[in-house]
Structure formats: C-alpha cells, structure tokens
Amino acid sequence: QAISVVFRDHNGTVAESVLYRDDEHRLEVEQSGRAWSFDADGALLRLVTEANRVKLAHYFDPYLAIHTSLVDPLPHQISAVYGEMLPRQPLRFLLADDPGAGKTIMAGLLMKELIARSDLERCLVVAPGSLVEQWQDELGQKFNLEFDILSRDMIENSRSGNPFSDRDRLIVRLDVLARNEELQEKLMSAREWDLII
Structure with missing residues (x-):
C-alpha cells in the first residue's frame, strides 16, 4: 500500500514522493501556513477584486456606458459622445440637435463614461x-x-x-x-x- 504525493517545498519547487504505511509515524499535519499564504475571508477578497474590476472597466471596454445602460444609441449619438466629447479635455461642446434627436441619451452616455473614469x-x-x-x-x-x-x-x-x-x-x-x-x-x-x- 503506497500513495504518490505531489507537493511544493518551502522554495516553491514542485516535487513528488511515494509514501508507504511505514512512513506514517514520521509524518505530521502542518498547522501554520507559509508566510505568503492566504487566510483572509474569501468573500471579502472577491468583493475587493470585483470593485477593482469595475473601477478599471473603462480601460478594457471603450463603450462601457453603452453596455451598462438600457439604451440602444444611434450612430450619430455614439460618434458625438465617443468621437467628439470624450476626447476633449477640457470639454466645451455645444450640442444643438433637433428635438427628439437623443440629446438626453448623449448626455447620459457622457455622464456614465465620466463617472466610470472618476472624472465626474x-x-x-x-x-x-x-x-x-x-x-x-x-x-x-x-x-x-x-x-x-x-x-x-x-x-x-x-x-x-x-x-x-x-x-x-x-x-x-x-x-x-x-x-x-x-x-x-x-x-x-x-x-x-x-x-x-
């Protein structure tokens, strides 16, 4: 009766050993972890990780506001917000579209993007x-x-x-x-x- 054990030593090197029943007396269960082991609440780690992912989302999704809003913007709205407004710093932009052309949607997209970038x-x-x-x-x-x-x-x-x-x-x-x-x-x-x- 033997078992094969794969383990990491204190240097992080992976090794393998075959253990027999006769080896049992010299084995003990280690109670303390390594200095760099993780023993915090996993739910809190997940929460912090998710918060950081959300905070940095605009780096990975250039149209974050569109994907996190309940709108289907038209091409002229996308080009106004992402092609004209967002690249301008400081922003001085007069949006004077006809009634019903979606100025509220453009403003909402701009706000969401600026909030995601911590600029608003x-x-x-x-x-x-x-x-x-x-x-x-x-x-x-x-x-x-x-x-x-x-x-x-x-x-x-x-x-x-x-x-x-x-x-x-x-x-x-x-x-x-x-x-x-x-x-x-x-x-x-x-x-x-x-x-x-």
Whole structure:
C-alpha cells in the first residue's frame, strides 16, 4: 500500500514522493501556513477584486456606458459622445440637435463614461421647465443616474443655505434660474461642477 504525493517545498519547487504505511509515524499535519499564504475571508477578497474590476472597466471596454445602460444609441449619438466629447479635455461642446434627436441619451452616455473614469462627481443639468421630469426619468431609468430636481422646498430648507452645494446631481428649470438673480448668485458661489448640461 503506497500513495504518490505531489507537493511544493518551502522554495516553491514542485516535487513528488511515494509514501508507504511505514512512513506514517514520521509524518505530521502542518498547522501554520507559509508566510505568503492566504487566510483572509474569501468573500471579502472577491468583493475587493470585483470593485477593482469595475473601477478599471473603462480601460478594457471603450463603450462601457453603452453596455451598462438600457439604451440602444444611434450612430450619430455614439460618434458625438465617443468621437467628439470624450476626447476633449477640457470639454466645451455645444450640442444643438433637433428635438427628439437623443440629446438626453448623449448626455447620459457622457455622464456614465465620466463617472466610470472618476472624472465626474458633481453634475448640474439646466433644462426647460417642461422637460425636467423627463430628464430625471430618463437618466434614472436608462442610466441608473439619480438626480434631484431643484424645488422651492429644497431652496428654503437647504442645510448649507445654498441648495447647489447640498447635492452633487441636480436638475434645474431654466426659467426659474433665469428669473431669480439670488439663485444665480448661489449657483455661482457653490462648489465647482464637474459637468453642466
């Protein structure tokens, strides 16, 4: 009765040995591992590894926002975001397409890509009053981006006194902002925005 054992020695060299029943008395089970062995929680290692993979995903998938969103962008939207907007640093881009051409989709793709690259934390969307709910809904449903719409309550109950400093993702009605000089001053004195649409 013999068994063949394949093992690594302390130098990491792989070796093989045949053991017989007579060898049993000189064998013992080693309780301590090597200095470089892994004895932490495997679930935590998996979580950290996955977080790092997600953080670096844009290096391996140049169209990450498309693949992680619920949209099927049209060719002109892809070329605008990936061919014109993303390569420009700093970005100064006027997107003036016709109504219904997918400006919200282009903006959402741009936001998702910038977030994946850690280039976007604070974003302000200034939209016509009749479209703010549409912007909020589309950004939330299609891109999983949660935005608050600036409201009178938000202005009056601001913790800091400046509602633009209280939130990192905000949608503002263009007409409200245009008519209210005090609100414009608060916008100008708020923390810097990474992106204004």
